[in-house]
Amino acid sequence: MDRLRRILASGSAGGVVLLDGGIGTELLRLGAPSGQPLEGCNLSHPQLVRQVHAGYRAAGAIAHKTNTFLARPTAQPGAPSGHDREWWQRCNCQGVRLARDSVGAEGLVFASLGPPRPEVPRAEAIADALAQATALAQSGPQGQLADALLIETQSSPAFVAGLLEALDRWPEWQDRGVIVSFAYRGDQGPPRLHPGGEGPEEAAAAVQRFRPLVVALGANCGREMGLEALEEVVRRYRACTDLPLFLSPNAGTPAATPEGLRWPVSPEEFARWAETLARGGVRLLGGCCGTTPAHLAAAADRLRTAGLLAASAQP
């Protein structure tokens, strides 16, 4: 199944494929227990994960990320969770199954794989990420369950290149394809990766040589990435690559309040961002931390009215 490649090959005339919004922040908003890996909800609170996917599906999202962002032992922040490899493997498998079951055969499922912790030696981080990618690549009775691997929120082009080199020698994701997305910071001048300081050109250069394995390049999450900074990333990507672009911004940068984190970008404002970014040439568009089904529903309405929205995941 290479449905995503066929959709992307239709060019901008095919319209924007709408993704879902934040997974972790939405799970917490709906009451997921904090203080343990949110990915563990796939096993302990599957109904909550289904609820997140269903909310985004009702909002009009066609492509859905799995709740598997940091579902591997070396990627977890803080103390080791004490779970063994087999538990993490089940967590990834169940995450893909929950997404596929929730979004139906017509939806696209992107298997999420997040960044390594910076202190983990690169070879160890890549080996662990490969183990996660293997678990995410599983097939079901109807064929392969995920449509693409989404390597997201990345900040090290060197780690990404090392992982792609390993994936490129390995058949599981070759036919479906890989989306690579970097998390930039805009709080110290032009958008840069942290801590290396690379810009969009260096990030693009690190993944370009892995075509056709890589099918899209993008930016998601990040800090102080307002609309202007996002537009700058899109413009600079466009100047150095013709890979289809993926974009999935946060609902702004959150402020700490007594009630918890507050995300400043409203659904209406997010919809305005979505239209601007779609007109800038982004093909795969959704939200990251702090975005909710209300944000995606507003974006879907605005893109549909503007004639920019792909009607379905059919190529």
Ligand SMILES: [Zn+2]
């Ligand atoms: Zn995020």
